[in-house]
Ligand code: SF4
């Protein structure tokens with residue numbers, strides 16, 4: 313190979329984009345997050361239920377259990393249903409696992425550590441979030457099974473009930489910071505986190521987020537006890553692994569978005585780098601979400617809809633009105 | 649306000665449960681102490697048996713069959729009478745045979761680890777049935793733990809004191 317090619321490869325290896333794509337928030341971060349969070353979730357849930365959880369694989373507290381499970385999934389056979397739409401059946405898990413990673417590209421991990429810096433970062437994240445129910449719907453339909461179809465219908469119901477309050481409550485943040493750019497949003501929280509400026513909006517966003525990323529108590533589309541495994545019923549082997557992977561990337565993206573919008577993102581005292589701060593805040597939020605999974609029972613679909621329509625959306629609109637008042641009467645809050 | 653309290657209470661409860669002691673017994677490494685009159689493997693006392701056959705007729709799973717025993721099989725004083733032979737592959741451990749035996753020749757014991765590699769080994773001849781129950785040699789020797797329920801620490805188990813570790 314010519315020296316030109318070598319220097320080109322060396323340039324690519326050194327470039328920031330490469331580091332971002334490979335480490336944070338790229339492949340290494342996603343893989344590590346999934347491995348650790350799946351393990352932590354099993355361990356924490358086990359402790360909440362006074363069990364041990366993973367214990368033996370990897371000597372220390374079963375830390376390698378997730379890797380062992382992934383290996384198992386890799387070697388398992390998957391059997392497509394005879395009446396399934398084959399192309400959609402095989403392709404959608406790939407998209408389910410890869411589309412949510414796009415949301416991570418918009419999240420700033422420090423002032424200049426964004427994969428895709430854009431003035432519309434928040435909208436990009438929401439657009440990606442809006443795509444995943446579509447994929448779930450296609451998956452459920454492609455499997456041609458009653459459970460998957462019911463599951464994907466529930467995804468759509470839930471999405472309408474969760475996504476509108478999600479967007480409306482994020483509107484308050486946008487009004488306060490005056491920008492859709494996530495870096496600007498974080499920078500305008502230097503004086504006070506938005507979670508303190510608009511606790512109502514943060515609460516609505518948090519609840520709607522749990523619904524959006526389909527976690528307990530809003531995991532209605534994959535309700536194991538009623539629907540076998542919801543829209544993922546027909547999958548096995550590594551295709552199922554990809555679906556779970558996608559679920560946990562959505563989890564990561566959702567928590568990162570909440571941290572960015574309400575908890576000051578990468579801001580923090582300067583003895584730790586900004587990247588560490590956003591990861592610490594994210595870790596606390598992930599722990600809280602896992603604890604919520606251990607504490608609350610699943611809601612029925614009609615209960616979720618009544619929460620979404622009767623409480624979250626009115627509260628989000630109220631939050632927007634209060635924010636308007638705040639900006640009009642007390643502009644010093646914004647530091648202006 | 650009470651709504652907030654009611655919503656947050658399960659969360660706090662779940663958090664405090666994380667620091668409770670674990671209820672699980674790591675079975676092959678730990679084992680609970682089982683009391684002597686547990687409904688485990690049946691023990692047979694041949695010298696008390698009057699060969700009435702009640703155990704055979706009362707057994708709901710037809711696990712007991714009266715068979716002829718010979719002196720060779722280890723019983724010196726009992727001669728050619730029929731004695732119960734028990735198939736633990738069928739037995740449901742209901743203890744009817746123990747309850748109905750008129751001369752208390754059958755007794756249930758603490759031994760519950762009865763697994764075998766071959767099904768035929770589960771059929772216990774009267775002689776085998778009359779032996780003292782013994783923990784199988786295949787298993788690693790478990791640490792015995794005692795179940796306990798306390799109002800402060802909840803249900804759980806604690807390591808056993810030395811003097812009770814006779815099994
Ligand atoms: S074991 Fe008891 S019930 Fe059975 S034959 Fe002997 S005496 Fe009768």
Ligand code: SF4
Pocket residue numbers: 706707708709710711712734738739740741742743744745746
């Ligand atoms: S315990 Fe019940 S099932 Fe077992 S041998 Fe006795 S009577 Fe039959």
